[in-house]
Each structure stands twice: as structure tokens, then as C-alpha cells.
Amino acid sequence: MLAHIARRIGHFHGHQISSAILRRMRASLKTINPISLQDFSQPNPSWSPEMRKFYDHYNAQCDTDTETYENKTGPWRKLPSYNRSIKHATGGIYISKLIQAKARLFTRSVNEQGATFEYVAFFNKEEKICICLFQPGHLLEGAPGHVHGGAIATMIDTVTGTLAGYLSGPSVTANLNINYRSPVPLGSVVIIHCALDRIEGRKTFITCKVTSTDESKVYTEATVLFVSIKLGSLFG
Numbered sequence: 739m740l741a742h743i744a745r746r747i748g749h750f751h752g753h754q755i756s757s758a759i760l761r762r763m764r765a766s767l768k769t770i771n772p773i774s775l776q777d778f779s780q781p782n783p784s785w786s787p788e789m790r791k792f793y794d795h796y797n798a799q800c801d802t803d804t805e806t807y808e809n810k811t812g813p814w815r816k817l818p819s820y821n822r823s824i825k826h827a828t829g830g831i832y833i834s835k836l837i838q839a840k841a842r843l844f845t846r847s848v849n850e851q852g853a854t855f856e857y858v859a860f861f862n863k864e865e866k867i868c869i870c871l872f873q874p875g876h877l878l879e880g881a882p883g884h885v886h887g888g889a890i891a892t893m894i895d896t897v898t899g900t901l902a903g904y905l906s907g908p909s910v911t912a913n914l915n916i917n918y919r920s921p922v923p924l925g926s927v928v929i930i931h932c933a934l935d936r937i938e939g940r941k942t943f944i945t946c947k948v949t950s951t952d953e954s955k956v957y958t959e960a961t962v963l964f965v966s967i968k969l970g971s972l973f974g
């Protein structure tokens with residue numbers, strides 16, 4: 739685990755971050771809290787057999803062992819999911835001195851397993867795509883028995899944003915266009931497919947589709963524009 743952290747320091751979604759931010763992060767390393775290293779996208783008892791089946795399917799095709807971080811062969815990489823986005827820059831190290839200690843990533847802000855956003859994402863560097871298995875919980879209701887459109891938008895923003903980050907470095911959502919084609923039942927498992935459309939200067943365009951696990955049903959389609967930023971601009 740420590741070797742994994744050491745590899746991640748200095749990178750944000752796999753990209754180099756500025757030396758000024760890095761200095762401030764390193765100065766904060768004494769605030770390491772081992773508990774904060776929890777990866778929330780690991781299987782838990784709330785996952786349905788279907789969620790677990792698809793997790794096992796993609797996890798078996800990963801280039802890194804989820805437990806040991808040792809290399810193996812496969813096109814996918816399972817992405818860790820911490821409860822602060824800044825932890826992705828540091829491999830999970832908690833930097834309470836830098837920004838609001840009580841802040842939590844929206845999708846990881848409820849502790850009850852299975853109640854809100856249960857998800858795990860996988861990245862395919864070669865194909866520049868990301869897929870996410872998403873099991874929406876009972877606290878995400880919009881239309882009766884179905885998922886709130888804002889919760890679906892949140893997941894689309896999160897997964898496309900993760901892909902943009904891996905491909906283009908630190909970026910923010912500038913435009914998000916969504917077509918809701920069919921309501922998503924609460925407690926079901928859907929797959930969020932994201933793919934790079936194109937990169938133009940600072941702009942990264944991502945397409946996204948939310949489908950049933952057999953891909954026969956399309957629930958949602960989206961196009962998203964991310965604009966690259968200097969990470970330091972977020973810190974004032």
C-alpha cells in the first residue's frame with residue numbers, strides 16, 4: 739500500500755501536478771490517517787449478485803491486482819474511490835490542512851452501505867474509455883421507485899470527469915447535456931459507458947451512455963465538456 743501511495747504522489751488522475759501544490763501536499767503528509775485510505779468502491783454486503791458478477795468480470799481483466807497492487811495482464815484498471823476528490827491526487831492521503839476538513843465527495847458522503855451511490859469504475863487507457871457499475875440505493879428516489887435525474891447526472895458527471903482527469907489532467911465540467919430515455923429502477927444495476935470524443939486544446943469532449951447490464955436498454959445519453967484548469971486555481 740505504501741509503495742502505491744509513493745507512486746501516486748505528484749500526480750492527479752495520473753498526471754503531474756504543479757510543484758507548488760506538491761510542496762504543500764508533502765508538507766501535510768504528517769496528517770496521514772490510515773483510516774482515510776478506505777477505497778469505497780470495493781465490494782460490500784449491499785452489492786447485489788449482479789453487481790458482484792460484473793465487478794468480478796472486469797476485475798479479472800485488470801492490469802493491477804486490487805489487493806496487492808502487483809502488475810498482471812489485462813486492459814482495464816480498477817479506479818479507487820475515496821471520499822474526498824483530493825485524495826485521488828495523493829493516493830488516499832488526507833490533507834486536512836489544505837481544504838475544509840469536513841468536506842466529503844458528494845457521491846461518498848453517506849456512510850450507510852447500499853443507501854445511495856454504490857459504484858465502481860474501470861479505466862481502459864488504450865481505448866480511452868471508462869465504464870462504471872452503478873447500483874442506485876433507496877435514498878436516490880425521484881419518480882416513485884426510480885432514480886432521481888439529478889442522481890443520474892451526478893454519476894455521469896463523476897465518471898466522465900474521472901475519464902477526463904485521466905486523459906487531460908485536472909479539469910472541471912463546463913457543459914453537461916443529458917437525454918433521459920427511460921427511468922432507472924432503484925436497486926437495479928446499470929453500466930455507465932464513457933468514451934473520449936475529442937480533445938481540442940484545453941477542452942475534452944466525452945460521450946456517455948447509461949444502459950442495462952446486457953446493454954439492450956439505453957436509460958440515458960449524455961455529452962460532456964471538460965475544461966482543463968491549473969489545480970492551484972482551486973486553492974485560491
Ligand SMILES: CCCCCCCC(=O)SCCNC(=O)CCNC(=O)[C@H](O)C(C)(C)COP(=O)(O)OP(=O)(O)OC[C@H]1O[C@@H](n2cnc3c(N)ncnc32)[C@H](O)[C@@H]1OP(=O)(O)O
Pocket residue numbers: 823826895896897899900909910911912913939940941963965967
Ligand atoms: C473523482 C471525482 C470526479 C468528480 C468530477 C466532478 C467534476 C465537477 O463537477 S466540476 C464542478 C462543476 N463545474 C464548475 O464549477 C466549473 C465552473 N466554470 C469554470 O470554472 C470556468 O467557466 C471554466 C474553467 C469551465 C472555463 O473558464 P476559463 O478557464 O476562463 O476558460 P474559458 O476561456 O472561458 O473557456 C475555455 C474554452 O472552453 C469553452 N467553454 C467554456 N465554458 C463553456 C461552456 N459552458 N460551453 C461550451 N464551451 C465552453 C470556451 O469557449 C473556450 O473555448 P476556446 O478555447 O475554443 O475559445
